[in-house]
Amino acid sequence: xxxxxxxxxxxxxxxxxxxxxxxxxxxxxxxxxxxxxxxxxxxxxxxx
Numbered sequence: 001x002x003x004x005x006x007x008x009x010x011x012x013x014x015x016x017x018x019x020x021x022x023x024x025x026x027x028x029x030x031x032x033x034x035x036x037x038x039x040x041x042x043x044x045x046x047x048x
Contacts, residue, residue, distance in 0.1 A: 001028065002036040010043040 003021050005012060020039050027034060 001025070001034050004036065006040045007036070008040065008042045008046045010041075012041055016041070 001024070003024055005017055008032065020041070024037050026037060027037075
């Protein structure tokens with residue numbers, strides 16, 4: 001499975017990319033036909 005990462009408004013660390021990739025790989029046991037996956041990480045400000 002090909003995983004494409006996009007980080008918006010910040011630089012994603014290698015640990016974060018690895019974590020996201022491991023989570024995406026878990027989808028394979030539910031869906032056999034997954035060819036590729038786009039992961040978009042966005043930093044948001046909290047107004048608390």
